[in-house]
Amino acid sequence: xxxxxxxxxxxxxxxxxxxxxxxxxxxxxxxxxxxxxxxxxxxxxxxxxxxxxxxxxxxxxxxxxxxxxxxxxxxxxxxxxxxxxxxxxxxxxxxxxxxxxxxxxxxxxxxxxxxxxxxxxxxxxxxxxxxxxxxxxxxxxxxxxxxxxxxxxxxxxxxxxxxxxxxxxxxxxxxxxxxxxxxxxxxxxxxxxxxxxxxxxxxxxxxxxxxxxxxxxxxxxxxxxxxxxxxxxxxxxxxxxxxxxxxxxxxxxxxxxxxxxxxxxxxxxxxxxxxxxxxxxxxxxxxxxxxxxxxxxxxxxxxxxxxxxxxxxxxxxxxxxxxxxxxxxxxxxxxxxxxxxxxxxxxxxxxxxxxxxxxxxxxxxxxxxxxxxxxxxxxxxxxxxxxxxxxxxxxxxxxxxxxxxxx
Numbered sequence: 001x002x003x004x005x006x007x008x009x010x011x012x013x014x015x016x017x018x019x020x021x022x023x024x025x026x027x028x029x030x031x032x033x034x035x036x037x038x039x040x041x042x043x044x045x046x047x048x049x050x051x052x053x054x055x056x057x058x059x060x061x062x063x064x065x066x067x068x069x070x071x072x073x074x075x076x077x078x079x080x081x082x083x084x085x086x087x088x089x090x091x092x093x094x095x096x097x098x099x100x101x102x103x104x105x106x107x108x109x110x111x112x113x114x115x116x117x118x119x120x121x122x123x124x125x126x127x128x129x130x131x132x133x134x135x136x137x138x139x140x141x142x143x144x145x146x147x148x149x150x151x152x153x154x155x156x157x158x159x160x161x162x163x164x165x166x167x168x169x170x171x172x173x174x175x176x177x178x179x180x181x182x183x184x185x186x187x188x189x190x191x192x193x194x195x196x197x198x199x200x201x202x203x204x205x206x207x208x209x210x211x212x213x214x215x216x217x218x219x220x221x222x223x224x225x226x227x228x229x230x231x232x233x234x235x236x237x238x239x240x241x242x243x244x245x246x247x248x249x250x251x252x253x254x255x256x257x258x259x260x261x262x263x264x265x266x267x268x269x270x271x272x273x274x275x276x277x278x279x280x281x282x283x284x285x286x287x288x289x290x291x292x293x294x295x296x297x298x299x300x301x302x303x304x305x306x307x308x309x310x311x312x313x314x315x316x317x318x319x320x321x322x323x324x325x326x327x328x329x330x331x332x333x334x335x336x337x338x339x340x341x342x343x344x345x346x347x348x349x350x351x352x353x354x355x356x357x358x359x360x361x362x363x364x365x366x367x368x369x370x371x372x373x374x375x376x377x378x379x380x381x382x383x384x385x386x387x388x389x390x391x392x393x394x395x396x397x398x399x400x401x402x403x404x405x406x407x
Contacts, residue, residue: 007122034098041093054101061106069108073116074098076255079180080120080160081172081298083400084153084316120156122147125175132179136171148250152273169347172280232256233299237396239265239352239372245280251394254401258295261304263288265392267312277319284312286390288339299398301343301351309336310389311361317370323343327364327380335361348399357390 035048045051076091092115099113126144129137141161147159164172203253235253243248251265267284288308292300313332326332339360345351363385367378 013235027148033057033096033357034205039090041090041097043094054105057102058105061102061108066107066112067257069112072099072108072113073104074113075116076118077121077183078118079125079126079183080122080156080163081176081180081296084120084157084160085263086400087120088368089369100172110135119151119184121207125179128179128182129175134171134174136167136228139166140171140175142378164348169345170321172188173345185373186235193320196274207235215377232401234399234401235263235299235351235396236399237394239394240393241391241393242267243267247282255299259292261290261300263306275319276372277317278313279317281315282312284310286310298345301345303342304340305359306339306341306355307336308339308359308390309363310334312361314365315339319370321370322367322377323370324365324367327366331364333363333385335359335389337383337389341392341398351396353392353394355392355394356388358387359389361385366397 034043034050034053036043043050045054053150053365074095076093076095078087078091082089095115095118099110099115102108102113103110103259122144126141126148127145131138134140143159143163143166147156150156163175168171194214211228213263215341235252235256237251239249239251247267247269249265249267251263253261253263254357255261264285264287267282267283267286271281272279286308288306290300290304290306292302292304294302311334313326315323315325315329337357339355341353343353361384363383365381366379368374368376
């Protein structure tokens with residue numbers, strides 16, 4: 001659909017340039033495509049095809065007398081996933097980035113450059129949904145129409161929330177994967193009045209359009225530009241396998257960069273398994289760094305690989321003659337290993353995560369007769385243990401965390 005829009009404007013340009021001008025005011029227009037790195041507003045000339053597209057734009061503007069330009073408006077249109085206000089700030093940041101580029105690389109005065117509108121690109125999303133084979137297309141279109149009719153923040157958030165909950169989030173995930181990347185763009189509107197001789201009543205200004213395909217955004221560095229807030233994602237989770245073993249557990253994870261996260265699970269159990277002869281008491285921490293194969297505005301997800309460090313105190317017995325405990329109760333097993341896993345998104349902020357890991361640990365332990373206040377029969381024995389040290393099926397809840405602002 002975006003390609004169709006661009007093609008339309010190219011045809012309009014050719015018609016305008018090749019046909020004789022019947023008006024006293026001359027109007028020129030050009031269509032170009034500019035790309036931004038994901039979640040960035042910084043305009044990088046070396047990114048994608050930007051160098052060629054910016055050269056075309058500069059050549060176009062260099063052939064126009066700055067005195068004949070009334071105003072240049074730059075509008076930003078983000079897709080609806082991610083925090084609502086953050087999206088609008090990103091769109092404004094992209095517009096500011098292009099304004100700064102034009103002011104620095106052309107003769108256009110800064111006072112003739114202005115940020116235009118910034119709102120979610122429902123208009124571009126609607127025809128894409130109509131042309132798709134989505135199961136819930138009719139309901140999605142009805143919610144889009146509600147969002148188009150009321151541009152207030154409350155109405156926009158309500159429409160987004162209802163779309164996210166539709167069919168347990170299936171429609172939202174499909175749009176996010178297939179449609180949202182096509183509707184992140186900026187639009188540059190240049191109002192030009194070329195009047196060689198003063199006229200008492202100038203003709204109406206025609207608004208030419210430069211279309212910019214936008215793959216996303218980041219903070220602009222000029223002092224006069226607004227601060228752009230950035231966000232990361234914090235996850236709270238608990239492991240169902242641990243609870244099944246009567247081991248209470250809790251974990252926190254933070255996305256520290258695109259494709260990278262750090263997690264810290266904590267496990268604790270002070271219980272017997274219904275008998276003093278059967279127990280698995282432990283206090284264990286297992287910090288882990290992870291690399292994720294997929295990343296988008298809602299954080300890292302999908303398949304991941306990780307490396308972890310482990311530190312665990314233990315006291316266990318399996319209904320046998322002896323029980324085993326870390327040496328003197330203060331000598332934890334220490335080691336680490338690697339893991340692999342997958343996180344799948346459920347509805348809203350909820351996800352389900354699977355992981356399995358293996359590691360090697362150095363352990364010093366004592367053995368006791370497996371009875372109440374049993375005597376120690378083996379002291380300070382040493383062993384290197386190798387095996388599965390992580391098995392998790394975890395419920396995950398995500399938070400958007402503001403990192404701060406930047407120019």
